[in-house]
Amino acid sequence: MYSASDLRKNLKIQIDGEPYVIVDFEFSKPGKGQSLYRCKLKNMITGNQFDRTFRSVDTFEPASLEEKKMQYLYREENKYCFMDNETYEQVFLAEDQLEDARNFLIENLDVEILFFGDKALGITLPNFIDVTVTKADPWAKGDSVTGKTKPVEVETGYTVQVPPFVEEGEKIRIDTRTGEYITRVKD
Amino acid sequence: MIQAIRRFFIDRDYLDIETPLRVPTLAPEANIDAVPSDGWFLQTSPELCMKRLLAAGYSKIFQISKCFRGAERGRLHVPEFTMIEWYRSGADYRNLMDECEDLVLFVAEQLDRDGTVTFRGRSIELEKPWERISVRDAFLRYTPVTMEEALADDSFDEVMVTDIEPRLGRGTPTFLYDYPASRAALARKKKDDQTVAERFEIYMGGLELANAFSELTDPDEQRRRFDEEQEYRRQAGRTVYPPAEKFLQALANMPAAAGIALGIDRLAMIFTDSASIDDVVAFAPEEL
Numbered sequence: 001m002y003s004a005s006d007l008r009k010n011l012k013i014q015i016d017g018e019p020y021v022i023v024d025f026e027f028s029k030p031g032k033g034q035s036l037y038r039c040k041l042k043n044m045i046t047g048n049q050f051d052r053t054f055r056s057v058d059t060f061e062p063a064s065l066e067e068k069k070m071q072y073l074y075r076e077e078n079k080y081c082f083m084d085n086e087t088y089e090q091v092f093l094a095e096d097q098l099e100d101a102r103n104f105l106i107e108n109l110d111v112e113i114l115f116f117g118d119k120a121l122g123i124t125l126p127n128f129i130d131v132t133v134t135k136a137d138p139w140a141k142g143d144s145v146t147g148k149t150k151p152v153e154v155e156t157g158y159t160v161q162v163p164p165f166v167e168e169g170e171k172i173r174i175d176t177r178t179g180e181y182i183t184r185v186k187d
Numbered sequence: 188m189i190q191a192i193r194r195f196f197i198d199r200d201y202l203d204i205e206t207p208l209r210v211p212t213l214a215p216e217a218n219i220d221a222v223p224s225d226g227w228f229l230q231t232s233p234e235l236c237m238k239r240l241l242a243a244g245y246s247k248i249f250q251i252s253k254c255f256r257g258a259e260r261g262r263l264h265v266p267e268f269t270m271i272e273w274y275r276s277g278a279d280y281r282n283l284m285d286e287c288e289d290l291v292l293f294v295a296e297q298l299d300r301d302g303t304v305t306f307r308g309r310s311i312e313l314e315k316p317w318e319r320i321s322v323r324d325a326f327l328r329y330t331p332v333t334m335e336e337a338l339a340d341d342s343f344d345e346v347m348v349t350d351i352e353p354r355l356g357r358g359t360p361t362f363l364y365d366y367p368a369s370r371a372a373l374a375r376k377k378k379d380d381q382t383v384a385e386r387f388e389i390y391m392g393g394l395e396l397a398n399a400f401s402e403l404t405d406p407d408e409q410r411r412r413f414d415e416e417q418e419y420r421r422q423a424g425r426t427v428y429p430p431a432e433k434f435l436q437a438l439a440n441m442p443a444a445a446g447i448a449l450g451i452d453r454l455a456m457i458f459t460d461s462a463s464i465d466d467v468v469a470f471a472p473e474e475l
Contacts, residue, residue, distance in 0.1 A: 005258050027261025030352065031388050031398045032370050033344035034218050035258065053345055056258070057423065 002060040007037045012044070012063040019044040019063035019116045044121045047096075067112040067124065072105045080105065082113055082120075091120040098122075103158035104129050104176045125176040130185045131155050136168040149181075188455060189251065191297035192271060195290050201247040201273060206236035208253065212431040214373060215416040220257035220425065222266070228428070229255035232448055234373065235434045237274055238402065242441040249273035251451065262463045263394065263453070265471060274446035279401040280374075280385045283445045284362050287389060287397065288315045291360070291454075298458060306392040306457050309357055318361040322383070325351050325363060338367055355390035362387045372412040374400035389449070391457050399447035406438040 002013060009025045024040035037054040044063070054060075070082040070091070078095040080102065091113060095102060101123050105111075112124040136152035149161040154172070162181045166172060171185040193203065211227045214235055221228040230236075233250050240248055251271045259266055275282065292313050295304060304311050326334040330350040337343040355361040364387035368376050371384035385401035403409050413435075417427050455467040465471045 027259070027264060028348045029218070029259060029261075029264065030344050030347040031395050032216065032218060032366075033347065036344060036348055038348075053349075 013060040014063040217419040239437040242437040246276035269451040278445040321365040353393040397449035
């Protein structure tokens with residue numbers, strides 16, 4: 001059980017059987033008054049937000065969330081399919097549940113899917129992925145202007161800024177946390 | 188800023204005193220937890236020692252010291268913070284209001300400010316007189332409930348934080364005065380209205396800066412009010428502190444006086460327009 005002093009942004013708690021994440025948090029204490037823990041809570045399933053103020057005596061159940069290792073299989077319109085390699089169980093996540101992660105989903109990518117019971121809520125990607133550049137303007141070797149970058153498209157349809165020497169067909173490593181180019185990768 | 192503050196009080200013949208940080212007893216308060224220190228406690232405020240000095244005959248005293256409070260951490264709170272407390276025999280809380288206006292203006296002038304300070308996107312005029320409003324009137328003006336209703340259904344603190352505090356100290360600093368007697372265990376009750384006590388707080392830009400009282404000097408009443416605070420703590424399952432016997436005995440000799448505690452870190456936040464107390468302390472606890 002969490003106590004009020006554990007409350008902080010990003011903590012996940014369960015209220016009335018539903019999982020919530022604290023998206024905003026403020027500790028307040030008017031002079032000589034009680035400590036007030038003011039939270040903005042977001043329902044992890046419905047996305048609904050509401051505000052609630054807790055007191056020092058309040059306690060909270062941690063949200064019973066589970067992460068499962070799964071693999072990305074394919075996309076069907078705006079639903080993305082993931083499979084558990086051991087049980088062959090499949091789940092779908094919608095585009096808005098994936099947010100930016102959908103830019104980094106390559107076939108068979110190993111990810112972790114966050115579950116609340118049997119509801120898939122979200123995804124944790126590996127920190128880095130290696131993707132192929134599918135569209136890039138060619139590099140004229142004489143063009144050695146320092147600090148310039150160019151946009152290229154990679155196999156997931158995502159566009160990223162890279163140094164001018166990166167060519168179509170090459171593989172590059174991207175940091176999924178920032179969406180930025182890290183380095184070229186040799187096969 | 189601190190130099191300016193010391194200068195202000197020394198010029199007015201206050202004695203700059205130091206009292207022990209580690210003490211065996213505290214003034215029990217419903218909502219303030221002390222940090223234990225090897226059987227004793229780190230002070231939550233120097234109040235008890237300062238009042239014993241008043242009782243011993245020192246009539247104008249001030250102290251800038253660290254205070255320690257458990258489980259208080261947020262954008263405006265660090266568990267170890269700096270406070271100035273000053274006390275004046277023969278004065279009441281109204282005299283202190285005048286002194287606060289003078290203090291802040293003096294400090295602003297020493298810091299080369301032109302009588303205004305910008306904080307949280309607003310310009311606050313420091314010229315006298317500052318706004319003065321009673322707690323009861325603040326409830327009537329800013330909230331849909333009365334002070335008495337909020338006390339009765341235990342929503343007083345929440346209403347203060349949500350509806351009242353953000354509206355205080357906007358164009359000019361605000362003195363919020365005459366708190367309910369139950370919220371001022373160490374303050375003298377008002378003669379013609381015993382439901383409130385002679386306590387005020389200062390707000391600037393919605394930020395609570397200081398807390399002041401006309402001090403309670405009746406040892407019997409003080410003992411009773413301490414017992415009430417301890418009882419509240421006991422029922423809430425919080426530590427009950429050893430009784431402050433020496434203080435209660437000294438209280439019988441204490442002259443009528445007024446005292447105030449002002450948050451130095453908070454004042455620094457105002458003069459630097461900082462969003463968080465972390466911006467004005469050398470190290471936040473997490474950085475150690």
